Amino acid sequence: MTTEIRDRLDRTQKATREAGIDALLVSPGADLRYITGYEALPLERLTCLMLPAEGDPVLVVPALEKPAALASPVGALDIDVVAWGETDDPYALTASLLPTGTSTVGVDNHMWAEKVLALAAAVPKARQVLAGQVLRELRMRKTSAEVSALRAAGATIDAVHDSMKEWLRPGRSERDVGRDIADAIIAAGHARVDFVIVASGPNGASPHHDLSDRVIAAGDPVVVDIGGTMPTGYCSDSTRTYAAGNEPPQAFRDYYAVLLEAQQAQCSYARPGVSAESVDAVGRDIITAAGYGDAFVHRTGHGIGLETHEEPYIVAGNPLRLEEGMAFSIEPGIYLPGRHGARIEDIVVVTPEAVERLNRTSRELAMLDG
Numbered sequence: 001m002t003t004e005i006r007d008r009l010d011r012t013q014k015a016t017r018e019a020g021i022d023a024l025l026v027s028p029g030a031d032l033r034y035i036t037g038y039e040a041l042p043l044e045r046l047t048c049l050m051l052p053a054e055g056d057p058v059l060v061v062p063a064l065e066k067p068a069a070l071a072s073p074v075g076a077l078d079i080d081v082v083a084w085g086e087t088d089d090p091y092a093l094t095a096s097l098l099p100t101g102t103s104t105v106g107v108d109n110h111m112w113a114e115k116v117l118a119l120a121a122a123v124p125k126a127r128q129v130l131a132g133q134v135l136r137e138l139r140m141r142k143t144s145a146e147v148s149a150l151r152a153a154g155a156t157i158d159a160v161h162d163s164m165k166e167w168l169r170p171g172r173s174e175r176d177v178g179r180d181i182a183d184a185i186i187a188a189g190h191a192r193v194d195f196v197i198v199a200s201g202p203n204g205a206s207p208h209h210d211l212s213d214r215v216i217a218a219g220d221p222v223v224v225d226i227g228g229t230m231p232t233g234y235c236s237d238s239t240r241t242y243a244a245g246n247e248p249p250q251a252f253r254d255y256y257a258v259l260l261e262a263q264q265a266q267c268s269y270a271r272p273g274v275s276a277e278s279v280d281a282v283g284r285d286i287i288t289a290a291g292y293g294d295a296f297v298h299r300t301g302h303g304i305g306l307e308t309h310e311e312p313y314i315v316a317g318n319p320l321r322l323e324e325g326m327a328f329s330i331e332p333g334i335y336l337p338g339r340h341g342a343r344i345e346d347i348v349v350v351t352p353e354a355v356e357r358l359n360r361t362s363r364e365l366a367m368l369d370g
């Protein structure tokens with residue numbers, strides 16, 4: 001892993017140079033973990049990587065976080081760790097470490113506003129830009145080590161879907177089922193649970209419903225969208241729609257067949273060279289032709305890696321051409337307010353000729369008996 005991280009550090013530095021940015025300033029979050037392997041706590045006290053376009057990076061940390069920083073992959077990299085004490089000014093310290101004559105700094109896209117403003121005040125001559133313009137290009141194209149980590153995450157969440165019949169049945173509430181699923185997400189090997197959506201009956205028409213006390217009834221369609229973060233930092237995310245009991249409404253069965261066809265068509269179509277927006281259109285056209293266009297209320301998908309939602313976004317208006325190594329969800333949905341809904345979601349990674357699905361559990365409508 002250290003070789004992988006060192007390589008990312010080098011590539012980030014090179015890209016920073018090419019973007020004409022003098023230094024990146026990166027606070028705790030996925031960008032910091034991507035560049036250094038350090039999963040730092042997002043605290044009010046400043047932790048900040050100063051990565052200059054040329055020269056050695058420095059990690060500024062609160063003194064009490066120094067042991068944790070050194071125990072992370074940072075300890076094995078050529079990164080100076082500079083600790084600040086409780087009465088020091090960490091912003092002045094960070095400013096003093098910047099290359100002389102710094103006129104442009106890239107701050108990470110998710111840095112807290114109070115830190116962005118304090119850094120601006122500490123380095124008044126430097127223009128702040130988003131580090132995302134550099135990091136998105138790198139993080140969007142997964143290395144083989146990252147693809148392996150995502151593949152493992154996919155297999156881990158698949159193991160949870162494979163056991164759904166143990167928990168999901170008529171007579172139980174969404175919340176009770178969700179609690180069991182959350183336990184299973186951890187037991188399967190995730191380090192943490194990121195979300196558990198169990199949307200039964202009419203709740204299935206709300207794409208981001210989470211859990212409620214609604215008791216699942218026989219015949220309810222149930223949308224189950226679950227994900228977690230693995231110990232590697234890479235995320236899982238997969239949706240399957242189940243039928244609790246044997247007889248979901250015929251209207252539901254009709255559009256589920258359309259949805260399945262659309263999701264399959266999108267997975268078959270996606271490959272290097274096609275645009276993100278065209279992947280969306282391939283599924284949307286099928287759903288629209290069947291009369292459900294207005295019921296597909298969200299984009300087709302999102303990139304995934306160290307964050308569940310990151311670039312590339314598979315959405316109308318995004319002309320980005322897919323490349324080998326890009327990883328994202330293909331998750332069309334059909335939602336009928338007041339009645340029910342359905343979504344099918346797989347994470348895919350672009351291969352030299354096609355995409356590999358990282359979620360492999362059956363997409364056919366599964367009838368779970370009580």
Ligand code: ZN
Pocket residue numbers: 237302329331345
């Ligand atoms: Zn998703």
Ligand code: ZN
Pocket residue numbers: 225226227237238239345
């Ligand atoms: Zn999802």
